[in-house]
Amino acid sequence: MGTRVIGDSLVPVEKNKFNRAYWLRFFLCSLLLLVTFEVGIRLFVVRNPRFEADAGFGGLVPRAGSTRLFGTEGFGVTSYFEHGEIATPYRDGVSVVVLGDSMTAAHQVPNDEKFVSIAEQGLRDEGAVVDLHNLGRPLQVISDIVYLAPSIIETYSPKVVIVQVSYSSFSLSLDSSMTNYYTLKDGPPPKLVHNSNSENLQMENIISSSGLLTMLQNRFYQIFVLSRLDRLAGREVDQFGRTRRGLVSDKQIVFLVRSVVSAYPDARIAFLVIPSSPEIRPGENSNISWNSTEDAELIGLISSVEGVEILHPLSGFQKLYEEQGILPRGFSDSAPNKGHLNKFGHQVIAKALVEFLLRILK
Amino acid sequence: MNFLSTQFWVLLISVLILTRLIRPVIHQKLILLAASCLFYAFWDWRFLGLLAVVTVVDYYVSVGMQGAHNEKTRKTLLAVSIASSLAILGFFKYFNFFTATFDSAASVLGVHLPELGILLPVGISFYTFESISYVMDVYHRKTEPAQSLLDYSVFIAFFPRLVAGPIMRAANFLPQLQHGIRLEPTGIIRGAQLFGQGLLKKIVVADTLALIVDQVYGSPWLYSSATVWLGVCSFAVQIYFDFSGYSDMALGIARILGFELPVNFNLPFTSQSFAEFWQRWHISLSTWLRDYLYFPLGGNQKGAWRTYFNLIVTMLLGGLWHGASWNFVLWGGLHGLALGLERAFTQDRPSKEWRISTSWFKALGIFLWVALTCVFFRSPSMEMAGQVFSKLAFIDPGGVVWFFYPAALYLLIVFIGGLLMRLKKIDLATMDYYQPYFFPVLAAEYLFIFLFATRNNSPFLYFQF
Incomplete structure (x- = not known):
């Protein structure tokens, strides 16, 4: 005082x-x-890998040897090879490239629990010397996969290309703000055109260097981008903003499938459609429905393109639930039956992938 | 329009700006009333008239009682007011409940009672109780009538607590209204702190717990017994954090405007007896039930058996207040039974003093009782409640095992944190904001809320009452 x-x-x-x-x-x-x-945040929630510019493989990619930690839905550490390729146990053998979105990148589980890694080990156990390249990336869409084809072919010369898809892989190819390099312009005829949006690599580097800034960026994405997707699709989206049927036409889907086939002319193409979550109707009595008309429609459209194979391990998911009481999606810090595949779901997909590759590579 | 919507913040900021520009108290009261009406109209403008009817009837009844010299006249006016409030509440909230209940009996005689598509006006349970407490306090001369219809209208419609409480008493609020809106740094800081605390409770803790609660109560057959146990315990914590979070936000906004509202929760899961639990849980409702139902019935003054009866009736009606369903009545009845049995079998008043050896177990026991009775509170039907209980009793233990660790973590934090706060007498609301850590901690709280709030925000649970 x-x-x-x-x-x-x-x-x-x-x-x-x-x-x-x-x-x-x-x-x-x-x-x-x-x-x-x-x-x-860095210890328990999210930690980004170090990035480097790699134009042919999508601009900014995780540097070889760096790791990513992801902890908000499951908990996993992902490590990388060159070109943003997610590390798998082996690096020799018949080349098979696996492309897809966050289901394939699977940051929610550790490297050795991702279906690509499990399948590669499974093939080795069966005596098949196959090198599976995991090039999954969150929000990777069909138009991105077409754009990356020249670099992938030059680097990996794949005998087989597995493309993991859902409806959003096609519908988001229509949205220039959601794809990196190509956008589908509707016809006649439809075509893929170069996306004029360019990545701000400097800002990406700054944000990615901090766990807190990354979390803030994710929250802004959830609040503004996913909300926009919700409004666009009339709420026909799941909690991760994956859009449903109404946003993309049959013609557009077939065109995009054909684009993939044309982009990888020397490879066998297979589309992996991961079964949708079973519908569990709330109520007093057991009421679980595995059949999805949306999946069936998508599979029908993809199959209509000649030379394309389909992988859809629905029976494996059903068996997992009926015999072991386990649902293939969901983690202890999220909800069962929602979101990304857990390790059990990855095991089912890997088993189907092994059986498929053993059959076609004989 | 709720506290988390853009429209609400536009409204609040408009009120704050207007009250800086317009100083006369009477004009500030008009601004408050207009804002409150707008707030309510956003929920459903059709029920503004109902709010007006309750307000006008009670105000003129209180004026009439003040002027009447005849006790019979005063009693008649009181009866008119209470009857009108209960009639409104009874019609909008309980008509279909009673017709459905009596329909099965009436159908024997070949009569079918009609079921009407009646919308439940938001906040009706809260403002009708406030109006009843006002007229009763005026009748018993515990409080003076409101100085004007404007004052009383603001009391009834005061928007921070209009839709889900706390239930205010006129004697506490009307004197504060005489100074109008007071924007002071202390009030704004404390209000921001309370609001942040409420936000953390609601959109981080309660909405996270809702993920498991909704799943377990939606399809209990799907999950294992252990998962259902976790879901049941999570609901008890969810409803506490949801409702106390809303109350904190309401108190915070009122504080920003310069008004003190009554505290509604005080670490209820640290209670060592059922009686203490109801002194710490939804305090504004439990004190209302005590003052306007339990005491008029005779309280504990008419012998042991009459006391038990009064306790059970009070809690039965308290349960019914929460919702027009036998689930809620059963919930209230169970709590009444517990209170009665506790009174019957404990010779002295249960001690509130903390004893290391026994207090933890008592608190855990009270928590488990609350969690189990909440099964009736949350279950959409008796059949569903039965299914939940069969899982809890391990009669049907199979199902998907889901250890939702955020729920387990929050349960642990709530239990241990609450007990520590009680032991160490920590009160966040009185933290000295001149300490250099105060504002960084407040900013960190808001940052934590922004980063970790769930995307799927559920509506406030007590809005349905």
Whole structure:
């Protein structure tokens, strides 16, 4: 407490509480909290790999040897080879490339629990020396896969190309803000045109260097981008913004499938359609339905293109539930039957992939 | 329009700006009333008239009681007011419940009672109870009538707590209204802190727990017994955080405007007895039931058996207040039974003092009782409740095993954190904001909310009442 002269009196006056010492301690507390957030997020929630520019493989890709940590839906550490390829156990053998979105990249599970890695090990166990290249990437769509073809063919010379798809792989190819390099322009005739959006590599590097900034970017994405998708699709989206049937026509789907076939002329093409979550109707009695008309429609359209094979391991998922009471999607920190595949779901997909590759590579 | 919507924040900021520009108290009251009406109209403008009817009837009844010298006249006016409030509440909330209940009996006589498509006005349970408490307090001369219809209208319609409480008492609020809206740094800071606390409780904790609760109560047959146990315990915590979170937000907004609302929750899961639980849970409702139902019935003044009866009736009606369904009545009845049995079998008043050896177990026991009775509260039907209980009893233990660890983590934090806060007498609401860590911690709280709030936000649970 200080004093001041007012008139003839000395009057006690409260010292200013917001003095230099206060602000110094305020700054230190703030710094400590920010550091705590950053460390906590990097240890438990999300950590990005180091990135490098690799134009032929999609601009900014994880550097060889770096790792990514993902902990908000499941918990997994993903490590990388060159060109943003997710590491698998082996690097020799008959070349098979697996392309797809976050289901294939599968950051929710560790490297050795991803279906590509399990399948590669499974093939080795059967005596088949096959090198599966996991080039899955979140939100990778058909038009991206077509764009990447020249670099993939030059680098890997694949005998087989497995393309993991859902409806959003096709519908988001129509949206220039969601694809990196090509956008589908509707006809006649439909064609893929170069996307004029360019990635801001500098900003991506800055954001990716910090767990906290990455989380903030993810939240803005959820709030603004996924909400926009919700509105576009009239709420016909799941919690990860995957759009449903209504946004892409049959003609567009067939055109995109044909584009993939044309882009990889020397390879066997197979489309992997991961079965949709079974419908569990709330109520007092057991009521679970595995049949999805949407999946059936998509499979029908893809199959209509000559020279394309289909992988759809629905029976494996059903067996997993009926025999073991396990649902193929969901994690302990999310919800059963929703979101990405858990390790059991990956095992089912891997088994189907092994059987398929053993058959066609004989 | 709820506290998390853009429209609400536009409304609140408009009120704050207007009250900085317009200083006369009477004009500020008009602004508050207009804002409250707009807030309510966004829910459903059709029921503004109902709010107006309740307000006008009670105000003029209170004026009439003040002016009447005849006790019979005062009693008549009181009866008119209470009857009108209960009639409105009874019609909108309970008509279909009673007709469905009595339909099975009436059908024997070949009569079928009609079921009407009646919409439940938002907040009706809260503002009718406030109006009843007002007229009863005026009748018993515990409070003076409101100085004007404007004052009373603002009391009834005060938007921060209009749709889900806390249930205010006129004696606490009307004197505060005389100074109008007071925007002071202390109030704004404390209000922001309370609001942030409520937001954290609601959209981080409660909405995360909703993920398992909705799944388990939607399809209990799908999940294992252990998963159902986790879901049942999670619901008890979810409803606490949802409702206390809303209350904190309401208190925070009121505080920003310069008004103090009553605290509605005080670490209820640290309670060591059923009686103490109801002194800490939904305090504004439990004190209302005590003052306007339990005490008029005789309280504990008319012998042991009458006390047990009064407790059970009070809690039965308290359950019915929550919803027009036998589930809620059963929930209330079970709590009444517990209170009665506790009174019957404990010689002295249960101690609230903390004893390391026994208090943890008592608190855990109370929590488990609350969680189990909440099965009736949450289940959409008695059949579903039965299925949940069969899982809890391990009669049908098979199913998908889902250890939703965020729920387990939050249960642990709530239980241990609450007990520690009680032991150490920590009250976040009185934290000294001159400490240099106060604002960084407040900012960190909001950052945590932004980063970790779930995307799938569920509506506030108590809006349905």
